[in-house]
Amino acid sequence: MTFLEKVKSAQAKSGTILCVGLDTDYQKLPEVLDDERNPVLAFNKAIIDATSDLVCCYKLQIAYYEAYGERFYESVQSTLGYIPKHILTIGDVKRGDIGATSEKYAHAYQDMFAFDAITINPLMGFDAAEPFLRREDRGVFFLGLTSNPGARDFEYLELKNGKKLYEEITDKVREWNEPRKNAGLVVGATKPQELRALRERAPELPFLIPGVGTQGGTMEEVKEANGNGIAIVNVSRGIIAASNGKDFAEAARAAAMKFRT
Amino acid sequence: MTFLEKVKSAQAKSGTILCVGLDTDYQKLPEVLDDERNPVLAFNKAIIDATSDLVCCYKLQIAYYEAYGERFYESVQSTLGYIPKHILTIGDVKRGDIGATSEKYAHAYQDMFAFDAITINPLMGFDAAEPFLRREDRGVFFLGLTSNPGARDFEYLELKNGKKLYEEITDKVREWNEPRKNAGLVVGATKPQELRALRERAPELPFLIPGVGTQGGTMEEVKEANGNGIAIVNVSRGIIAASNGKDFAEAARAAAMKFRT
Numbered sequence: 001m002t003f004l005e006k007v008k009s010a011q012a013k014s015g016t017i018l019c020v021g022l023d024t025d026y027q028k029l030p031e032v033l034d035d036e037r038n039p040v041l042a043f044n045k046a047i048i049d050a051t052s053d054l055v056c057c058y059k060l061q062i063a064y065y066e067a068y069g070e071r072f073y074e075s076v077q078s079t080l081g082y083i084p085k086h087i088l089t090i091g092d093v094k095r096g097d098i099g100a101t102s103e104k105y106a107h108a109y110q111d112m113f114a115f116d117a118i119t120i121n122p123l124m125g126f127d128a129a130e131p132f133l134r135r136e137d138r139g140v141f142f143l144g145l146t147s148n149p150g151a152r153d154f155e156y157l158e159l160k161n162g163k164k165l166y167e168e169i170t171d172k173v174r175e176w177n178e179p180r181k182n183a184g185l186v187v188g189a190t191k192p193q194e195l196r197a198l199r200e201r202a203p204e205l206p207f208l209i210p211g212v213g214t215q216g217g218t219m220e221e222v223k224e225a226n227g228n229g230i231a232i233v234n235v236s237r238g239i240i241a242a243s244n245g246k247d248f249a250e251a252a253r254a255a256a257m258k259f260r261t
Numbered sequence: 262m263t264f265l266e267k268v269k270s271a272q273a274k275s276g277t278i279l280c281v282g283l284d285t286d287y288q289k290l291p292e293v294l295d296d297e298r299n300p301v302l303a304f305n306k307a308i309i310d311a312t313s314d315l316v317c318c319y320k321l322q323i324a325y326y327e328a329y330g331e332r333f334y335e336s337v338q339s340t341l342g343y344i345p346k347h348i349l350t351i352g353d354v355k356r357g358d359i360g361a362t363s364e365k366y367a368h369a370y371q372d373m374f375a376f377d378a379i380t381i382n383p384l385m386g387f388d389a390a391e392p393f394l395r396r397e398d399r400g401v402f403f404l405g406l407t408s409n410p411g412a413r414d415f416e417y418l419e420l421k422n423g424k425k426l427y428e429e430i431t432d433k434v435r436e437w438n439e440p441r442k443n444a445g446l447v448v449g450a451t452k453p454q455e456l457r458a459l460r461e462r463a464p465e466l467p468f469l470i471p472g473v474g475t476q477g478g479t480m481e482e483v484k485e486a487n488g489n490g491i492a493i494v495n496v497s498r499g500i501i502a503a504s505n506g507k508d509f510a511e512a513a514r515a516a517a518m519k520f521r522t
């Protein structure tokens with residue numbers, strides 16, 4: 001199955017474009033998990049149990065797992081093993097390095113952990129991106145326009161050719177997508193106008209859209225701006241941090257239901 | 262000690278600006294290490310034993326360790342523990358994400374592994390960079406101009422304001438450096454002309470200069486172009502892959518001696 005077929009299949013089966021971000025912070029877990037052998041893993045399993053019929057995708061923000069130290073590998077591997085096979089998995093890693101190094105990251109996240117898709121930082125250009133694009137069945141979402149204030153520092157810069165940097169990046173990602181149709185773009189939900197314009201610019205690219213919920217974007221705005229394009233909309237804290245009590249999993253389910261509709 | 266004092270002290274003690282890149286590829290280790298419990302760690306220890314009187318710094322390219330799976334954490338932690346305290350350590354991680362996520366990476370690499378410095382991708386702007394800059398005694402090298410061909414795709418783009426993107430990044434990094442004097446720039450050794458110009462543009466910033474050896478840059482060109490600025494020059498494969506036989510450590514020492522002079 002190609003990456004796009006995987007996305008379409010996961011969205012058809014679940015009836016939604018909602019992705020839950022498992023940005024699981026070991027320092028902010030519900031106390032009820034204190035006695036678990038691996039509290040992060042226990043938390044993720046409870047969230048997956050409570051939401052897997054409501055979502056098309058889980059996205060793991062890898063920073064939270066790297067900060068977990070010795071339990072990094074086990075927590076990621078076992079979480080992925082617990083996610084039902086028809087649901088997409090995204091490794092939010094934002095890597096990118098010289099070719100030989102990118103190959104190593106590709107091995108780690110596409111072969112070893114075997115995420116269906118990963119996020120990549122495009123700054124270093126094509127030879128840094130290419131090792132991630134070799135696997136036809138794996139998606140690669142490049143940072144296009146991010147949801148944070150610092151996007152103003154470089155992404156919005158106007159180029160001599162009349163484009164903004166994020167538009168130039170988008171045009172390059174369209175080229176990089178050609179051989180295997182497995183590239184996509186990260187576009188922040190906090191910028192619906194730009195999202196609409198990018199959707200017109202790159203109608204064929206799947207978008208990964210973070211920033212709904214805590215960061216300020218709304219599902220309605222995003223759906224309206226995205227139109228008919230393929231999109232995965234991620235909500236992290238708005239779902240997984242809906243409650244910090246014993247009811248954290250039910251609260252996450254209720255929040256997911258709300259974002260879904 | 263501030264970060265700059267640390268660098269100056271390490272370079273004064275060792276009498277060199279040479280850094281050895283521990284880009285240790287578990288798939289390409291000398292056969293003589295096959296029976297070791299952790300061959301990557303055994304390799305690193307042998308290289309450190311053979312070169313620690315010849316260098317001011319070791320840089321770990323984290324991709325190689327992440328690709329090592331379950332042994333990621335132990336291999337990084339134990340390698341760092343084996344490096345003599347007066348020698349600098351750099352975590353080549355090229356991370357960068359929204360603020361809350363960058364904080365987690367900062368925790369992982371600056372607190373947990375406690376690298377003296379790390380490399381960061383500046384694309385997402387200030388709020389993505391800021392969490393790494395909070396620790397006065399830790400250096401943060403932002404990607405300025407990288408040594409790979411793909412640098413042409415975005416880093417060299419001409420902006421409407423007349424600068425190239427990598428020059429704009431350099432100017433921002435100078436601002437980010439102001440509060441704590443702990444920022445620096447990654448500038449590839451394969452571009453001596455641009456290195457010279459960047460040195461004039463940012464005389465106060467320490468440069469981390471990769472790309473000497475296998476990638477094509479030479480130590481002479483780099484020293485000439487860098488002039489009197491503070492610089493750490495990294496050589497990876499040119500030293501650690503000097504031999505793949507039983508003599509790998511002595512060969513690495515001989516190669517380091519050559520690059521040093």
